[in-house]
């Protein structure tokens with residue numbers, strides 16, 4: 220099936236050529252917007268007339284005279300000081316939607332002309348540590364961005380830069396050597412057991428480490444053994460990684476998110492390349508020795524208190540850290556993965572780190588003009604009280620507990636709505652509703668803002684929630700079931716009611732919305748679009764009887780509008796990583 224030219228693009232093209240015919244040598248943006256007065260309004264002529272020192276109403280009249288009305292544009296008129304009001308033919312609207320309807324999951328949306336490769340760094344928890352709400356945001360936002368980018372035709376490669384290296388492993392491994400059997404083999408535990416074992420080992424080893432000087436010394440030596448690649452040490456390190464992965468996977472599964480094993484490429488994966496990174500930076504003079512350490516200085520980048528902060532590539536003791544691993548990862552992602560965009564979905568508190576890493580990489584020539592690097596720093600998750608999300612005891616909230624609670628709340632909503640479901644069905648739907656609610660609450664706020672984790676609000680049926688969207692979808696499915704033998708079919712010969720036009724024109728804007736949201740890394744724009752779609756559907760449904768419409772043709776056409784709305788909701792939600800159950 221062929222991609223569909225959107226109605227707004229078609230109108231835009233006509234206007235643009237009419238404007239350049241009237242005002243040669245101007246490149247014109249007609250500034251086309253949806254409007255309540257007509258289908259579209261073009262506001263661009265005022266500014267153009269001003270530039271050309273022409274009378275805006277005269278110019279507008281000239282432009283209008285050059286527009287062919289008929290198939291697509293029914294009517295165009297000058298209004299106010301020089302605006303254009305444009306009305307489309309009913310036929311053009313319905314035919315456009317029919318073509319989308321024919322195009323399956325793509326809904327007529329074209330692919331990018333020149334797709335690039337985006338390496339997206341997201342969902343990066345740390346080994347032997349509990350995941351927290353910050354990791355939730357990275358996973359949810361990253362997954363949604365990836366869904367949207369893929370849909371535009373961009374090639375995406377995921378990188379889960381998990382924290383799997385550092386001096387704390389000396390302590391952990393040494394403890395395990397002295398207390399063998401404390402960690403069960405990874406293939407014998409589920410996610411919950413894995414994390415509780417890891418927690419226990421972490422706490423116990425910390426206690427010994429803090430109280431026993433000799434153990435501390437043995438742990439320090441163990442770090443050296445790990446760094447020099449000692450076989451036994453590495454095997455135990457691997458056990459910590461594998462045990463943690465069992466836990467990560469269980470959380471990602473709960474989150475209804477697919478994470479590929481070959482895309483879990485943690486900090487340690489770059490160990491081998493780090494000495495080379497340091498050598499190159501020093502050779503090029505990008506990094507210099509300072510008190511034994513290898514550092515990059517920046518005049519233009521300032522930290523807190525406006526003090527310049529250096530980026531430490533190699534510590535004085537020879538050790539490499541977080542920055543060296545990220546710099547080496549950039550080389551890998553650009554050279555080996557051929558990335559044209561490096562996208563990092565990481566807490567805004569690390570934005571200074573990335574600023575410095577990107578600038579150092581630019582100076583080294585690893586980030587050339589053809590490659591963009593961007594940290595989509597997201598804000599903090601707050602509790603209902605507006606303070607950073609903590610338990611009443613002041614501890615970080617366990618991600619799993621939070622997800623479980625969301626699903627439990629969702630079960631209450633589902634149970635209340637549909638009395639005829641079995642307990643299994645309730646649980647299945649509750650998972651889709653509860654997890655969807657958590658994701659949607661996150662995605663519907665602009666990512667750089669903090670947001671409140673408020674379960675009551677998240678699972679509410681009223682307002683801008685995923686449940687509201689899922690409910691709209693399920694209601695449409697129920698109408699389609701009730702229609703029985705009568706199939707949805709586009710009827711371009713029919714006149715459209717206002718609510719039908721409004722819904723239709725919004726459906727036409729799905730593709731441009733996804734492209735914009737993907738290009739701006741703004742999943743909330745897609746969420747807002749979907750919310751508006753559900754609202755427009757609701758007013759259509761209130762005003763236009765579907766199964767009881769006047770004529771059989773109208774019933775078919777309205778069923779068709781219902782079905783296209785459902786498919787668009789389904790696809791849009793899927794891009795955000797949210798399910799749309801057939802019944803609620």
Ligand SMILES: NC(=[NH2+])NCCC[C@H](N)C(=O)O
Nearest residue numbers: 340343344345380381382565
């Ligand atoms: N390439 C990166 N540095 N990615 C972000 C890693 C996030 C880190 N593991 C954390 O939990 O804070």
